[in-house]
Amino acid sequence: MAVSDLWALELLLAAFAGGVFGAAVGALPAFTVTGVLVVVGELYDLGRETLATGAPELALTGSVAFGPVFGPHVSFGGGAAAVAYAAKKGYIDTDFDYHEAKNVTQGLGTRVDVLVVGGAFGVAGHLLKTASALVMPWDPVAFGVVASALLHRAVFGYSLVGTSSGFLDMTPFERGEKRVFADGGTERPAVEPWLPYQYKWAGVSLLGLAFGALGAYLTYMTASVFLGFGVSVLLLVYVNSDVAQMPVTHHMTLPAGFAVVAAAGGGVATPAALAAALPLWQALVLGAGAGLFGALAGEVSQRVLYAHADTHLDPPAASIVVTTLAVSLLGMAGVLGDPNVLPDPSWLT
Template identity: 60%
Template sequence: MAVSELWAVGMLLAAFAGGAFGASVGALPSFSLAGLLVVVGELYRLVGKTLGAETLPVDITGSVAFGVVLGPHVAFGGGAAALAYATKRGYLDTDFDYHQAKEVTRGLGSEPDVLAVGGLFGVVGYWIATLSASLAIPVDPVALGVVGSAFAHRLAFGYSLVGARPSQWFDMGPFERRTTGGEEPVADGGRRVEPWLPYQYRWGNVLTLGVVVGVLGAYVAWLTASPFLAFGISVVALVFVNAGVAEIPVTHHISLPASTAVLALVDAPVGALTPTLVAGTVPLSVALLVGAGFGVLGALFGEVSQRVLYAHAETHLDPPAASIVVTSLCLGLLAIAGVLPSAVWVPLP
């Protein structure tokens, strides 16, 4: 994208509407819809390539799922910001266990001021992602937009940026004592300690999930030559989180770097990747090992992010998005250094 698109009226209006829509239906529901469109878009692309199409009429994945309609930097970021605003205004009264500005599974309806906040932060996320891509910063522009937007809404509405001193970032003790002894999960100074996913924060569990999902993400990428299909499947699974099904893991920050790392072993632009080319270049055993390694990185960075940026704070700053910023940067730097033949979809200077 060109920097001029930062001020294109049509795109700004669309980004505003996308952020307002994310606020209306809820941050996480909008992201689940994005995952569905990623799966549809990647299958559409795969079928088109199979049929010999040189180009496809619409890039569903890039233009819709990652664009201003459902892109997480727009819709999810707008929804999270609107939730923080509605909480600050006292609009919400629920039995949610955590700070209410973290209840990203809920929609916010049609209050004009709430939707306006969602729209404004949809524009903020759009600006961050567009500028990042225009400057060829070697990170995922969409994930950077999600994280930057979250920091912006914390600043705008008077929330703490992190919530704890560095010496306390990794302390989950207050929460663990509550689960074993019935105490309130409050640390020194009266801060609540709220792990992002109570069933997915222990280091051994995180490591195991990283290996399993990393292998599966690598296999899907090796089989289809798609860097995003496994990611889309992981995101669609969040429908069950929205539905309240117990202990559904969140894994898109694991499947995405695993899939991308496998395809980065092929010296070809992402548009030229085919299943035959990938399978002929990368042995399956190598692909699965690389996927497991990057899956572990994604999982571990996600856990670090939740402890530093989420657990001690009052609003939702998305740990998977923060993890993807780091893992995409790793892939970009490895490509710049010549260790990997390409960075696939990660922008390079």
């Protein structure tokens, strides 16, 4: 599909439907569908790949999992905007510990105005992703998620980052301090970590090293930069099912896959080409480093953009923007082999 076709009316209508889908089922459940589609899509495409034809076409992953319906910039972004709107209108009253606008596991049913908001922000996410892909060498889908969240905060009158005397300081949460927020007088924790069990630097760092190596291994063996990401996103099914202390790691596995393919020279990547370009131990070390960077970028993002604010701005998406930009810049500087390892706009239809 040509880049110009990404602005087509039918894709905007598809994005509206995707935003409604995210609003109806909830932002996080919608994103788990993305994970299923990525894993199925990568395995399907890898099944069609031969050494003669080169890299897989990534049709299911690009056009469906990251496309204008199920892409997280559409369905997750639409769902996050819809729950922020519903909370502002007073439609939601659960036992959620934080502001209800952060409750992205919450399906929102069939209220028409809420679904329309989801659809509108699905369109906004599609447009933001499409525009950013034309000008910046980062993951445009992740950028669409982040930009959509900032937009819904601005549109619905929420603070863009919240207020705090120390954005990186999590100790008020550990001390159990409360604060009266300007949301109707509701008392909430003074600081609200994105994942109360996944915010301490040492544990986050170890997760990044381990899941970065895992993502690198999957990429090395399959030449798929997205398979590790898909596996990580599938784990969110358990997060949405309230399984205790389930780690969130897709911002660790994805940059690891990109880094391995970039270091191998990019181009038409196959398992044989990757093995010829670098040994497995180098791929694992590189992936662990990229995973660590992604984990730390995610932690900084949650402390600055989530913990003191009222709505959900996705820390992994913010991290992926940073890490994929770093991979591209390192490629341009000659540190990694290929500055063009990220998908181009025509791929992310």
